Amino acid sequence: MEKKITPTSKTQKRNEMIKSAFDIFYKNGFHATGVDTIIDGTGISKRTLYKHFLSKEGLIIATLNYYHETRYKEIAGYIEKAVVENPVDKVLMIFDLLIKLVDAGNVNGCFAMNAKTEYAHKAAEIEAVCDLHINKLEMLVEKYLFEANITDSKAIATQVIMLFEGSILRSKAIQSSAPIKLAKKAAKVICSQS
Template sequence: MEKKINQVSKAQKREEMIKSAYAIFYKNGFHATGVDAIVDSTGISKRTLYKHFTSKEGLIIAAVNYYHQIMYGAISDYIEKPVLDNPVDKALMIFDFLEELVDAGNLDGCFAMNAKTEYAHKAAEIESACDVHTKSLIALIEKYLSEAEIKESELLAVQIMMLFEGAILRSKATESSSPIKLAKSAAKVLCSQY
């Protein structure tokens, strides 16, 4: 019984560290955030941090995985809730989700894209964790495009994702949801050509 409680306690401590690191990385960036800042915010020792994560990069990967889990779930739930007859309209709701986030003041961009950008060609494992998020969103979009019987649904899903990522960057830079509306319009035009 005590061993089970100890395992739960370790898992909770690990999750607390991930959530705290996630918030700090999101706000300050990855290179700008040192391990000391994470240790200070969690109140745990460096030794404990390194016991759970072998390196700062290991903690970043865990934070990217955490982001993917919550963000993919939120997007998927958002798309599934409304009853729309047209699967293409459902696929394009990813833009509506982003627009609502930005209009609510979430202007820090995509955590996975931020990590991928900071670690491009420097840390393959971090890039790989970021790619899981992107590929999952592409697969989600492609699922609806397939339902619409679009023959080149995979290619179109990648194109829509490129518009989505561009909208994220532009909305972050302009602190406005206008680029998202433009990207969704462009995605509709693309979809009409298939």
Template sequence: MVKKSETSAKSLKREEMVKYAFDTFYKNGFHATGVDTVMEGTGISKRTLYKHFGSKEGLILATIEYYKIFMRELITNYINQEKKPIEKVLRIFDFLIERVEAGYSNGCFVMNAKTEYVNKASDIETSCDNYTAGLQNLLETVIKDANLPNAKERVIQIMILFEGAIIRSKVTKNADTVRIAKDAARILCQHK
């Protein structure tokens, strides 16, 4: 019985570290955030941090995984509130508009990680690519339900608009560009 509660406590501490690191990395960036900052914020020792994650890159991978899980659920639930396939696809832009307007204007956590670690940490890059592929697969399934031709190409075009809107909203700190990207995506979805 003691082992189960110890395991549970360790799991909670690990989760606390991941959430704190996620918030800190999102706010300050990956290279600008040192392990010492995470240790201070969570009250853990360097030894404990390395025991759980092995390295700073291991901690970053854990935060990316955390982001992938909760964001996948948020986006899927959000777009599935719509029944019409084309409107479902376009809802991803509405999701982004709401996020930006709620103050999440530091961009996409995964895109930020990919940018900071391009050609530096293949595990981080792969994890980021897997997130993007998952989002792309979700949109592709919805586009196929709309019976639009060239589904793969259309999804890539929509992804370009979506990712561009994320980057632009990070610069402008508002959702105007996201609305423009949504209008362009609507045009893409109307062409047979």
């Protein structure tokens, strides 16, 4: 009997490939990970990989979209579920979540920032997806700063995200959440002076 492939199973297989490739890229980096490594890690054929993703870059974009969807949802949910009334305190919670992640052993940094660094000025489509992730985070921060009646909430949100990004890089380098705690203090000062 011939096995029927349903659209659901195709989507499921595609999602499994994305999640496996995501783990491999996150651990090893993008340039250091060849297609053969992905194939070995996912157990699929090269033909199947290229059927779902036209190129390695297409797969990278899919993993970046996966990261953005899951991480952004995690950050927004973390803030929304908190019983914190002050919108500035909600903004500062992005640092709290980051501290928890690093303290739990996630010291690989931000997947989108890693890709942006590796592909800077080399792959516009990859950079665009990375920028989307950071821009959405900045918009989330700006939303809460606006609710707090912070003057020039857009510029302050940019500064907070710069501290956030810098603390991610530094915490990755030293494998400690200490830089994130310092960045949170600096962000609190910036927000309180506005």
